Amino acid sequence: MIGHGFMGAAHSVGWRQAPAVFDLPADVEMTVVVGRNADAVAEAAAHWGWAESATDWREVVARDDIDIVDIVTPGDSHAEIAIAALEAGKHVLCEKPLANTVAEAEAMADAAGRARGRGQRAVVGFTYRRVPAVTFMRDLIAQGAIGTVQQVRAAYRQDWLVDPQMPLAWRLQKERAGSGALGDIGAHIIDMTQFVTGQSVAAVSGTVDTIVKERPLLGSGSGLAGTAAEGYGEVTVDDVAVFTGRLESGALASFEATRFATGRKNGLTIEVSGDQGALAFELEDLNTLQFYDRTAPGDRQGFTKILVTEGAHPYVSAWWPAGHMLGYEHGFVHQAKDLVEGIIAGTDPHPTFADGLGVQRVLAAVEESSANDSIWVRLDARATR
Numbered sequence: 001m002i003g004h005g006f007m008g009a010a011h012s013v014g015w016r017q018a019p020a021v022f023d024l025p026a027d028v029e030m031t032v033v034v035g036r037n038a039d040a041v042a043e044a045a046a047h048w049g050w051a052e053s054a055t056d057w058r059e060v061v062a063r064d065d066i067d068i069v070d071i072v073t074p075g076d077s078h079a080e081i082a083i084a085a086l087e088a089g090k091h092v093l094c095e096k097p098l099a100n101t102v103a104e105a106e107a108m109a110d111a112a113g114r115a116r117g118r119g120q121r122a123v124v125g126f127t128y129r130r131v132p133a134v135t136f137m138r139d140l141i142a143q144g145a146i147g148t149v150q151q152v153r154a155a156y157r158q159d160w161l162v163d164p165q166m167p168l169a170w171r172l173q174k175e176r177a178g179s180g181a182l183g184d185i186g187a188h189i190i191d192m193t194q195f196v197t198g199q200s201v202a203a204v205s206g207t208v209d210t211i212v213k214e215r216p217l218l219g220s221g222s223g224l225a226g227t228a229a230e231g232y233g234e235v236t237v238d239d240v241a242v243f244t245g246r247l248e249s250g251a252l253a254s255f256e257a258t259r260f261a262t263g264r265k266n267g268l269t270i271e272v273s274g275d276q277g278a279l280a281f282e283l284e285d286l287n288t289l290q291f292y293d294r295t296a297p298g299d300r301q302g303f304t305k306i307l308v309t310e311g312a313h314p315y316v317s318a319w320w321p322a323g324h325m326l327g328y329e330h331g332f333v334h335q336a337k338d339l340v341e342g343i344i345a346g347t348d349p350h351p352t353f354a355d356g357l358g359v360q361r362v363l364a365a366v367e368e369s370s371a372n373d374s375i376w377v378r379l380d381a382r383a384t385r
Contacts, residue, residue, distance in 0.1 A: 002034045002057045002081055003072035004044035007095050007125075011072055012048035014332030021318050022337045025344040034060050061085045068339070071095060072125075074170050075178045079104035082353075086115040086122060091343055093335070095125040097187040097363065098356030100178030105353075105360040112353035121342050123335075123349050124356035126191040128268065130334035132326065133289045135314035136306075137272070137279050138196045145291070147276025149197050152253035154189035154270040156181075157261030161211075161239060167218040168233045180237030182208055183363050185268075186257030190362050191351065192270055193255075196279075199247040200358060203378045206243025206366040210235055211260055243366045278303075287325050 001011060012030070019028045033050040034057045035041030045053035054060050061069055061084055069085035071078055071094040079099050085092050092112070099105040112122035128134055141149065158181075160166065170176040171184060194200055213235050216228035239260050245253040261267065268283035280290040280303070289306045309324060311317040315334050319326060342349035365377040 001030075001032075001050070001070040001072060002060070003074075004033050004035045004041055004048075005072070007072040008033070008044065009048060010127075010329060010332045011070055011093075011095075011125075011336075012050070013329045014334075014336040015070070016049050017329070017333045018336035018340070021333060024337065024340050026340055028336070028340060031066060032060055032063075057081060058084065061088050061090065067091060068093065068343075074176045075100040075183070076176050079108050082108050082122070083111045086111045086120060089115075089118065089120065091120050091339070092122045093125060093339055094122070094353075094356070096191070096356065096359070097178065097183045098124050098353060098360055100183075102357070102360050102364045105357040109353040109357040116348070119346065121339065121348060122353045123339055123342075124351045124353060124359075125335065126188065126195075126351050126356075126359075127331040127335050128188055128192055128283065129195050129351065130315065130331040130338070131281075131283070131286050132314045132316050132330075133281055133286060133306075133308040134192065134196065136308050137270075137281055137289055138198070139314070140279060140291070141196055141272060141274075142198060145276075145293075146272065146274030146278055147294075149199070149247070149249065149251050149272055149274050151251060151273045152193050152197065152247070152270065153273075154193050154253065155256040155267070156185040156189050156258075156269075157256065157264035157267040158185065158259045159262050159264050161259040162262050164212045165216060165228065167228045168215040168235065169218055172215065172235045172237055174236040177237055179363060179367065180208075180210070180235075180239055180241075181257040181259045182238050182241035182366060184257075185259070186241050186255065186366075187359050187363060188268060189255055189257065189270065190359050191355070192268075193245075193247075193253055194355075194358070195351070196270065196272060197247060197251075199249055199251070201245045201253065201362050201379065202248045203246040203376050204243050204362060204365045204369055205245075205374050205376045206241060206255075206369045207374050208238035208241045208367060208370045210237070211239040241366060241370075243369065245362075286327075 030050045032052040041053040069090045217231045219227045219229035240258040271280040278292040290303045292303045338349040369377045
């Protein structure tokens with residue numbers, strides 16, 4: 001695993017727990033974790049159960065005893081590491097968004113396509129797909145439970161940047177992160193919309209904005225928290241992104257990604273309305289799914305709460321008895337499971353690098369629209385960046 005911050009911790013839990021919970025077709029060894037600071041990465045290795053630590057990812061990628069490379073670094077290094085790993089014959093898991101630009105994502109998808117011919121697998125870490133309720137939502141829509149999809153409303157709201165004295169972390173620098181709320185959390189709701197509906201976003205019209213344009217320089221940081229140093233620096237990414245999309249069927253979708261939603265900590269919501277019913281999911285209540293059946297008798301209609309903890313629900317049978325809750329970390333366990341099973345079976349776990357490229361194109365189209373008075377931008381007609 002290359003990188004060991006917030007996402008490194010989550011991925012480590014996934015790799016550690018998957019072999020213990022699921023009957024995987026191959027053994028998983030957490031061989032080495034890589035970071036820039038020797039002391040910090042050694043501490044991370046000891047804490048999360050990695051056998052070794054290292055500071056040179058190129059040496060690690062070239063090692064014969066490494067089969068899978070898991071990339072949890074900031075977006076500015078995704079393309080270089082992923083392409084090198086694929087060319088070295090490794091399977092790759094890369095955190096989302098896939099890259100910082102469409103051109104980088106295209107190069108990564110091309111490399112993954114070549115590697116696929118050699119039997120390698122490449123997956124993007126849109127982990128919320130693997131929350132059982134989200135996967136079940138996808139299954140119900142595919143089965144026709146809500147009829148024809150007519151509208152989607154998706155939002156991801158956080159508030160960790162409301163304080164203007166929050167330091168200038170790497171997620172606020174375009175050269176490191178690519179974009180702000182749009183790419184960091186907006187990518188999740190784009191992917192989730194496409195995943196549960198089975199449709200691509202075909203066109204967008206949107207606006208992005210930076211609310212606090214200058215912040216204290218970062219002294220030290222961990223996860224989403226940090227302490228300030230002397231001086232100030234410019235925020236070069238968006239704080240808020242609001243956009244409208246058309247799915248390939250013509251259905252309308254609305255999206256909001258913000259890190260300025262005061263009081264909202266990790267509020268991802270999605271509601272899909274069809275001509276025969278509706279489904280709604282909320283990440284902060286991730287074990288449940290709301291289902292409205294318009295075909296039921298009028299005096300019995302209303303949203304029904306489905307507790308997605310039964311053994312018949314996706315992924316759940318390996319865990320606890322019905323009604324015993326799962327949490328945030330379980331998606332990362334399911335991600336590790338799906339990747340290992342795909343590698344051994346010779347099949348492509350989702351989402352592929354091609355899927356990640358598709359999301360990257362939507363992100364770029366939203367930025368293009370915002371820069372041009374929110375004009376509609378069609379995904380099949382825009383120039384690659």
